[in-house]
Amino acid sequence: MYWEPEKECMDREELKQLQLEQLQATLSRVYMHVPFYRKKFDELGIDPDEFRSLDDLRRLPFTTKSDLQDNYPYGLFAVPLREVVRIHASSGISTVVGYTKNDIKTWSNLVARVLTAGGVTKDDVVQIAYSYSLLTGGFGLHYGAERIGASVIPISSGNTARQIKIMLDFKTTALVCTPSYAMLIADTIQKRGININALSLKYGLFGAEPWSEKMRQEIQEKLGIVATDNYGLSEVMGPGIACECLEQVGLHINDDHFLVEIIKPETLEPVRMGETGELVITTLTKEAFPVIRFRTRDLTRLNPEPCPCGRETMRMARVMGRTDDMLIIKGVNVFPSQIEAVLLDIEGPEPHYQIVVDRKGALDDLTVLVEAAESEFFDEIKKQHERIETIKKRLSSELGLSVNVKLVEKKSLERTEGKRVIDKRKI
Amino acid sequence: MLRIRNLESGYGNLKVLRRISIHVSPGEIVTIIGANGAGKTTLLKTIAGLLKAQAGEVLFEKRDITRENPEQIVLHGCSLVPEGRQIFAPMTVRENLLLGAYVQYRRKHKNEVDVDLAHIFQLFPRLKERESQLAGTLSGGEQQMLAMGRALMARPKLIMMDEPSMGLAPLIVKDIFAIIQKLRDEGNTVLLVEQNAQAALAIADRGYVLETGRILLEENAEDLLSNRDVQRAYLGRDLDAEIKI
Numbered sequence: 001m002y003w004e005p006e007k008e009c010m011d012r013e014e015l016k017q018l019q020l021e022q023l024q025a026t027l028s029r030v031y032m033h034v035p036f037y038r039k040k041f042d043e044l045g046i047d048p049d050e051f052r053s054l055d056d057l058r059r060l061p062f063t064t065k066s067d068l069q070d071n072y073p074y075g076l077f078a079v080p081l082r083e084v085v086r087i088h089a090s091s092g093i094s095t096v097v098g099y100t101k102n103d104i105k106t107w108s109n110l111v112a113r114v115l116t117a118g119g120v121t122k123d124d125v126v127q128i129a130y131s132y133s134l135l136t137g138g139f140g141l142h143y144g145a146e147r148i149g150a151s152v153i154p155i156s157s158g159n160t161a162r163q164i165k166i167m168l169d170f171k172t173t174a175l176v177c178t179p180s181y182a183m184l185i186a187d188t189i190q191k192r193g194i195n196i197n198a199l200s201l202k203y204g205l206f207g208a209e210p211w212s213e214k215m216r217q218e219i220q221e222k223l224g225i226v227a228t229d230n231y232g233l234s235e236v237m238g239p240g241i242a243c244e245c246l247e248q249v250g251l252h253i254n255d256d257h258f259l260v261e262i263i264k265p266e267t268l269e270p271v272r273m274g275e276t277g278e279l280v281i282t283t284l285t286k287e288a289f290p291v292i293r294f295r296t297r298d299l300t301r302l303n304p305e306p307c308p309c310g311r312e313t314m315r316m317a318r319v320m321g322r323t324d325d326m327l328i329i330k331g332v333n334v335f336p337s338q339i340e341a342v343l344l345d346i347e348g349p350e351p352h353y354q355i356v357v358d359r360k361g362a363l364d365d366l367t368v369l370v371e372a373a374e375s376e377f378f379d380e381i382k383k384q385h386e387r388i389e390t391i392k393k394r395l396s397s398e399l400g401l402s403v404n405v406k407l408v409e410k411k412s413l414e415r416t417e418g419k420r421v422i423d424k425r426k427i
Numbered sequence: 428m429l430r431i432r433n434l435e436s437g438y439g440n441l442k443v444l445r446r447i448s449i450h451v452s453p454g455e456i457v458t459i460i461g462a463n464g465a466g467k468t469t470l471l472k473t474i475a476g477l478l479k480a481q482a483g484e485v486l487f488e489k490r491d492i493t494r495e496n497p498e499q500i501v502l503h504g505c506s507l508v509p510e511g512r513q514i515f516a517p518m519t520v521r522e523n524l525l526l527g528a529y530v531q532y533r534r535k536h537k538n539e540v541d542v543d544l545a546h547i548f549q550l551f552p553r554l555k556e557r558e559s560q561l562a563g564t565l566s567g568g569e570q571q572m573l574a575m576g577r578a579l580m581a582r583p584k585l586i587m588m589d590e591p592s593m594g595l596a597p598l599i600v601k602d603i604f605a606i607i608q609k610l611r612d613e614g615n616t617v618l619l620v621e622q623n624a625q626a627a628l629a630i631a632d633r634g635y636v637l638e639t640g641r642i643l644l645e646e647n648a649e650d651l652l653s654n655r656d657v658q659r660a661y662l663g664r665d666l667d668a669e670i671k672i
Contacts, residue, residue: 014450017430021448021635021645028641049445049641052433083655102650285646287654 003116003148004109007256008311015312019259020054022284027051027060030290033078036071037292057259057282058270062293068095068235079288089134090234097136097234098288104143106285110240110254111144117245117252117309118228119203120174122149127167129177129185130208131157136238137208141176144240150174157181160188171200179211179219179227186222196224205230207239210319210337214344216248229318236281236294242316247308250315257285260314261293262302264333265323276301276333278323279316297323299335327423329357329364332401336421339368342394354413358424367404368395371413428453428585428616429474429505434483436473443469445640446483451585456607456617458627458648460661461637467620468510470637471587474618475507476500487585502530504584508591512574516563520554523562523573527580539582547576550606568599575606585616592623604630624661628652636661 002008010018027048030037040061041048050056068076073096077084084098099107120126126145130137138156145152153170155163157177163185166172175182182204189196201223207230220227231251232239241258242251253260262277263270271277279296283289299322303315321337328334336355343351352371357364370391372384388405395403429451437443443466451457461467472478474485476497485493487505495503514523524547528540548555551572557565562573571591578586588607592600600623608630611617621627628634631648636657644651651657 014452017432017448017450018645020432021450021642024446024448025635025642025645028643032643052446079656100655101653102646105650105653 001116001119001121002311003113008113008252008313010256010312012312015256016054018256019284023054023057023259023282024048024051026282026284026286026290027292029078030292034076034290036067036076054259057261057293060293062268062280062295063291064295065095065235065297072096074098076291077288078290084288086139087134088136088139088234088238091135093134095235097237100287103237103287103289106257107140107237107240108143108147110237110257111140112147113254114230114240114243115141115144115148115150115174115176115205117243117311118174118205118230119226119246120145120148120150120205124150124173124203125153125171125200126150126174126176127153127155127163127170127172129155129157129163129175129181136232136234140232140238140240141205145176160185164189164192164194167201168194168198173200174203174205175201175223175225176205178208179206179215179229180209182206182219182223182227183215186219190222196222199224201225204228205243207231207243210321212341212344213318231298231316231319233296233298236283236291236296237286241281244318245307245309245311249307250303250317252307252311252313252315255314257283259284260302260316262300263295265326266328266333271301273304274301276317276320276335279319299323299326299337325421327355327357327421329366330401332399334366334399334401338398339395342398343368343370343391346391346394352411352413353420355421356424357422364425365404366399366401367406369406369408369413372407372410428488429618430486430489431474432484432486434470434473434485435481436469436478437481438469438478442481443640444473447637447640447642449635449642449645451616451618453584453616454611454614455633456611456619456631458619458621458624458631458634459637460621460624460627460634460651460657462660463622465637466640467622467637468589471507471589471618471620474500474587475505477507498530501581501583502533504582506578506581506583506586508574508578508586508588510589510593512570514562514565514570514573514577516561518562519559520562520565520573521558524554524576524580527577530581536582540580543580543582547579550579550609551576566599567595568602571595571599571603572606575603579610583615585618586610587618587620589620590622591619592621592626600626622661624657625652 031048077098083100085101086099089096128141132138142154204225204227216227228244230243232241242253244251259282261280263280265278279298279300281294283291298319300316300319306312321335325336326333343353354369356367384407392405432448433446435444459467473480476495480493487503492500531540553569554572591603604626619627628648628651634648634651635642636644
């Protein structure tokens with residue numbers, strides 16, 4: 001099911017032409033209307049008229065969160081305020097974004113794509129449990145669901161008991177919220193002994209925070225739904241930038257509206273296709289708040305292969321973490337979330353582990369400490385050895401470097417989130 | 428059908444178009460709106476081969492026509508209805524139309540000419556009525572119809588029209604645009620350049636805003652109509668006067 005099949009399944013060659021046209025127009029507009037970009041381009045000697053191919057993108061400067069903060073509140077708007085019909089802000093209100101009437105229309109359409117890809121049709125009853133606020137989640141999803149013609153319940157976030165009552169009484173068929181909130185709802189339903197057959201739920205569309213495949217399986221089982229991931233950030237537009245389809249094999253990027261790149265955060269150079277790095281987004285159609293090469297700080301990788309669903313878009317892997325968490329070990333980017341994903345897979349839910357990075361001689365050394373499970377007998381040396389080897393092998397192949405693994409006694413590791421990574425290296 | 432990348436063009440040292448990239452897909456009406464002097468006519472003339480491109484490429488059905496001459500381009504199926512009609516005043520309506528069919532002779536499709544002529548007369552009954560009248564004696568609207576009819580006689584795949592509404596009374600403009608719409612409904616593809624943005628956007632599928640030789644916007648026609656910059660600059664709406672505080 002597609003919302004705009006002619007766009008979502010557009011031939012790649014045609015798409016490239018469209019992207020070039022829109023990128024050139026966007027550059028001409030920001031240069032003309034946004035002093036920040038004009039100044040930056042002038043300083044770097046960049047003439048937007050000289051921009052001739054999508055590859056020229058890498059010559060342009062990045063835009064960062066702090067650029068947005070420095071121009072608080074309206075400094076980066078490309079249209080006068082009277083043409084802005086909606087204003088949103090990020091949490092912390094340090095960055096402010098605006099939308100023209102057309103932007104809202106585009107946004108609604110893109111969110112309608114997200115919902116359609118996740119199984120929602122006009123016959124669905126959609127419960128939106130994002131907060132309706134300055135943040136983009138609630139209103140973004142709301143307008144998209146209305147655009148499809150679904151019956152929208154704008155319940156907003158919080159009050160889990162009320163969420164469940166409404167879900168039962170109003171016969172909600174699609175739940176829209178963060179994955180962690182969906183998990184809380186699922187757990188509460190289970191705790192109260194409510195039979196999931198009493199629910200009418202079919203689909204869950206979750207986003208706004210990273211979550212794992214394991215968590216998806218758990219939510220799907222507990223709520224009896226098909227759960228899909230979607231991605232967006234307020235600085236770029238809000239929800240509607242990318243979404244999974246029911247194949248659940250990566251998120252389709254709405255690349256007729258957003259141009260994406262993946263860079264190595266430490267060198268700012270592009271990675272090879274398929275390698276993990278920081279997602280950088282340039283808007284192609286936004287009127288009020290275009291951004292050029294915005295560094296999202298989100299880590300992912302791209303996949304250009306067409307999806308079995310028929311969409312031709314570029315796909316991104318679910319977000320694996322933030323650049324702020326990244327470790328560089330022997331020149332390889334390592335994200336704690338990658339290690340966690342492997343352990344989750346082997347050890348089951350809530351593995352207790354610690355990542356220790358040290359330097360042996362001139363070389364970095366990565367050791368993962370894993371707690372022995374309850375049932376494990378410490379005297380079964382052979383079993384222990386096998387387990388260590390399995391984890392080692394999986395981690396090495398995932399990370400692309402050799403990893404030491406040690407089993408430690410149960411409950412010997414700190415339980416706090418912040419103590420999961422210990423970097424003992426001194427530069 | 429038409430794909431243009433980084434096209435630059437102008438007159439001598441005067442560069443009018445700066446790295447223009449646009450496309451037209453089969454069956455679309457695409458309009459280019461912009462003020463006087465933005466480069467609209469220059470763009471059409473460059474595509475038609477009447478002006479030499481200084482840089483960039485024009486692909487017509489994946490064939491590079493950037494350096495081809497106007498006759499070849501018409502032969503490939505890309506016709507221009509020029510600004511100010513440019514009909515042959517001392518010749519009859521019928522003769523003007525037959526002149527448009529010269530490529531059909533070159534294609535050895537001579538037998539199609541009569542069919543096409545009948546079709547044009549069906550599309551423009553006014554031209555049928557004035558078949559043997561001298562073209563110079565026609566009204567402005569009729570001359571526009573004749574110019575369009577003449578272009579259609581070449582059986583173009585893409586019809587480019589430069590300011591078809593120019594100098595015409597509003598009622599006639601309505602007729603002309605209704606015919607353009609009909610052409611599209613019959614499967615033709617149209618690239619329309621207009622100062623009358625309102626009329627053009629009302630029938631177009633997509634549009635580009637051209638300003639001082641640069642494309643500033645590419646959107647659905649509907650979205651361009653609701654874009655406030657477009658309203659202010661090209662649709663004659665005085666938004667300041669509308670805001671009453």
